[in-house]
Amino acid sequence: MSREFGAALVAEIPRLRRYxxxxxxxxxxxxxxxxxxxxxxxxxxxxxxxxxxxxxxxFSILHNLHANAARAFSRTPxxxxxxxxxxxxxxxxxxxxxxxxxELERALHRLxxxxxxxxxxxxxxxxxxxxxxxxxxxxxxxxxSRLSRARERLRGLLGGVEGPRLRxxx
Amino acid sequence: MNRRPxxxxxxxxxxxxxxxxxxxxxxxxxxxxxPEAAARLRAYAEIDHGLHVLYDDVLAEPxxxxxxxxxxxxxxxxxxxxxxxxAAAAGWLLLGGVAGWSGHTWIGPDGIxxxxxxxxxxEALAAHVVYVPEVRHPVxxxxxxxxxxAAWLSKRMGHPIRPPALEVLGFQLLGGRLLPDGSxxxxxxxxxxxxxxxxxxxxxTRCDDVRETAFRxxxxxxxxxxxxxxxxxxxxxxxxxxxxxxxxxAHEVYRQLEL
Numbered sequence: 001m002s003r004e005f006g007a008a009l010v011a012e013i014p015r016l017r018r019y020x021x022x023x024x025x026x027x028x029x030x031x032x033x034x035x036x037x038x039x040x041x042x043x044x045x046x047x048x049x050x051x052x053x054x055x056x057x058x059f060s061i062l063h064n065l066h067a068n069a070a071r072a073f074s075r076t077p078x079x080x081x082x083x084x085x086x087x088x089x090x091x092x093x094x095x096x097x098x099x100x101x102x103e104l105e106r107a108l109h110r111l112x113x114x115x116x117x118x119x120x121x122x123x124x125x126x127x128x129x130x131x132x133x134x135x136x137x138x139x140x141x142x143x144x145s146r147l148s149r150a151r152e153r154l155r156g157l158l159g160g161v162e163g164p165r166l167r168x169x170x
Numbered sequence: 171m172n173r174r175p176x177x178x179x180x181x182x183x184x185x186x187x188x189x190x191x192x193x194x195x196x197x198x199x200x201x202x203x204x205p206e207a208a209a210r211l212r213a214y215a216e217i218d219h220g221l222h223v224l225y226d227d228v229l230a231e232p233x234x235x236x237x238x239x240x241x242x243x244x245x246x247x248x249x250x251x252x253x254x255x256x257a258a259a260a261g262w263l264l265l266g267g268v269a270g271w272s273g274h275t276w277i278g279p280d281g282i283x284x285x286x287x288x289x290x291x292x293e294a295l296a297a298h299v300v301y302v303p304e305v306r307h308p309v310x311x312x313x314x315x316x317x318x319x320a321a322w323l324s325k326r327m328g329h330p331i332r333p334p335a336l337e338v339l340g341f342q343l344l345g346g347r348l349l350p351d352g353s354x355x356x357x358x359x360x361x362x363x364x365x366x367x368x369x370x371x372x373x374x375t376r377c378d379d380v381r382e383t384a385f386r387x388x389x390x391x392x393x394x395x396x397x398x399x400x401x402x403x404x405x406x407x408x409x410x411x412x413x414x415x416x417x418x419x420a421h422e423v424y425r426q427l428e429l
Contacts, residue, residue, distance in 0.1 A: 006242040007242075014230075015229070035240045038241045046421075101224055122186055129183075147182055147186075
């Protein structure tokens with residue numbers, strides 16, 4: 001069983017790295033997080049229910065590790081959404097609706113942690129609401145309200161009622 | 171036509187493919203009449219698309235070697251912290267939600283144990299084959315003489331040693347015996363039996379240095395063994411009760427010996 005488990009873990013690495021990269025915005029920190037996640041997965045192998053989906057389980061481990069690390073650096077009480085409107089006021093609405101990817105990335109990291117995680121799990125990793133709720137350990141209604149706030153906040157930060165049109169600037 | 175009002179949650183669920191088909195059609199129809207909401211949804215979709223443009227490159231990157239290693243090889247077992255051991259002693263870890271404290275309940279990859287541990291496992295398998303079929307004298311000292319058994323084996327091994335209790339798994343201790351290990355040093359074998367006559371043996375030898383390893387698994391001729399090193403002792407638990415059951419028993423042995 002352990003060899004199959006190792007192979008299954010290897011197959012999940014790219015997805016874990018993508019999520020961790022987007023969550024942290026830092027390639028080295030993201031890979032540290034993934035490494036911790038893989039090691040934790042081994043130590044919790046006995047808790048993994050055979051036949052259940054591996055990916056949400058791994059995301060939940062990664063999420064918990066990240067939340068614990070973030071808590072150590074932040075005085076923000078865990079599980080409490082920041083006032084989303086308080087964040088936007090520092091940002092003048094963009095006159096140009098055409099936004100750059102860099103703007104999207106900066107805006108993403110202005111979101112409260114909880115909102116960013118939900119948006120990435122659903123919008124990027126395409127987990128179902130139910131799976132995202134399990135990963136984050138919150139009710140499905142909380143997933144939906146955070147998702148709604150995250151998208152609306154990003155739309156505001158990107159200054160587009162019409163919607164941002166992305167162009168790649170690198 | 172009586173349509174339910176479209177909520178904010180409906181819009182996101184529409185975008186995320188979470189709506190049942192019938193409701194999706196209703197929202198489609200509503201959106202056709204609500205250009206502002208439709209534009210907002212397009213903006214949300216653009217954001218999702220932008221996230222993919224930003225981060226999908228990561229999927230194509232080569233997997234770093236350290237991550238591949240972490241995925242395929244279990245890490246070295248972490249030593250129980252003092253408080254964790256104290257908690258285990260207090261029996262907290264037997265409570266449901268935390269059954270099996272994670273620090274010492276993981277399995278290493280098959281067959282990647284140190285050579286010496288694997289040799290111990292093979293000795294254990296051989297000793298199991300020799301003594302388990304014994305009906306009249308499976309053990310030298312019977313379990314009824316529990317204190318004597320522990321004292322005798324401890325003295326001969328030169329290290330305190332006692333047989334773990336496996337009643338919780340349905341196995342009664344039959345007793346123990348002393349054997350020469352592969353290098354002629356004393357080794358202890360404890361034997362257990364369940365109600366159906368299945369027998370387990372726990373084989374214990376001294377190691378030369380202080381080490382800790384993961385649980386490893388090996389198998390020979392239909393007989394399975396989990397083996398590990400902890401401190402100055404090597405352990406191997408042998409039986410033919412199925413790998414999962416044997417793994418559970420190995421965890422239980424480890425847990426008790428850790429106390």
